[in-house]
Amino acid sequence: PPRPLAAGDTFALWHPGAEQALPERYVREENFRGMNVLVFEVNEVDIPIGEEPTSGLNLFLSPRITLWIEPSSGTVVNQTSETVTSIDLMGTIMSVQISKVDYAEQTIVDLMATARSASWMLLWFRTLIPWIAIGLGVFLVISSAVIVAVRNLRKARSDKSTRYPKSTSLPLDV
Numbered sequence: 001p002p003r004p005l006a007a008g009d010t011f012a013l014w015h016p017g018a019e020q021a022l023p024e025r026y027v028r029e030e031n032f033r034g035m036n037v038l039v040f041e042v043n044e045v046d047i048p049i050g051e052e053p054t055s056g057l058n059l060f061l062s063p064r065i066t067l068w069i070e071p072s073s074g075t076v077v078n079q080t081s082e083t084v085t086s087i088d089l090m091g092t093i094m095s096v097q098i099s100k101v102d103y104a105e106q107t108i109v110d111l112m113a114t115a116r117s118a119s120w121m122l123l124w125f126r127t128l129i130p131w132i133a134i135g136l137g138v139f140l141v142i143s144s145a146v147i148v149a150v151r152n153l154r155k156a157r158s159d160k161s162t163r164y165p166k167s168t169s170l171p172l173d174v
Contacts, residue, residue: 007026007027007028008025008026009025009026010023010024010025010026011023011024012024013040013042013065015042015063015065017049017061017063017083018044018047018049018061018063019049020047022042022044022047022063023042023044024040024041024042024067025040025041025042025043026038026039026040027039027040027041030068032068032077032078033108033112035070035077035112035115035116036070036071037068037069037070037071037077037078038068038069038071039066039067039068039069040066040067040069041064041065041066041067042063042064042065043063043064043065044061044062044063044064045062046060046061046062046086046093047060047061047062047063048060049061049085052087055087057087057088057089058087058088059085059086059087059088059096060085060086060087060088060093061083061084061085061086062083062084062085062086063081063082063083063084064081064082064083065079065080065081065082066079066080066081067079070112070115070118072115072118073114073115073118075111075114075115075118076111077108077111077112077115078103078108078111079101079102079103080100080101080102080103081099081100081101081102082098082099082100082101083098083099084097084098084099085097085098085099
């Protein structure tokens with residue numbers, strides 16, 4: 001999901017059954033099994049999806065999907081989906097298939113572990129490692145500046161003592 005989000009904000013989520021992007025609405029923030037998550041919902045009614053092959057009657061899709069997403073990593077930790085496929089019988093819409101899909105318990109547990117792991121990795125790569133790299137860079141720059149300054153100071157001192165060297169030659173009248 002894009003950031004920042006406020007209640008009522010939407011973004012497009014591709015739905016393969018409808019063969020189009022549907023508006024996913026940010027509903028709320030909640031604590032899901034000890035993890036802070038954002039809750040999003042798709043709730044569309046009677047989306048035309050074509051014709052029923054044998055009768056030629058119009059088909060419609062009404063999906064209701066709820067996603068619980070861990071915001072740091074974007075990991076979906078739970079999903080419930082209920083989709084109703086309907087047919088238009090001369091002006092009367094009649095349900096022909098109702099599909100309800102929920103994540104299995106082990107899937108939720110696995111996805112929550114993935115989200116926690118990703119959050120920990122993002123903490124390192126978004127926060128700690130950049131600051132460590134900045135600190136190391138500042139240390140190297142300051143160290144290099146000090147080394148160059150000390151080297152230049154020593155060189156300047158040694159140049160003063162060798163600027164007017166004492167004569168070490170022998171007298172010529174010997």
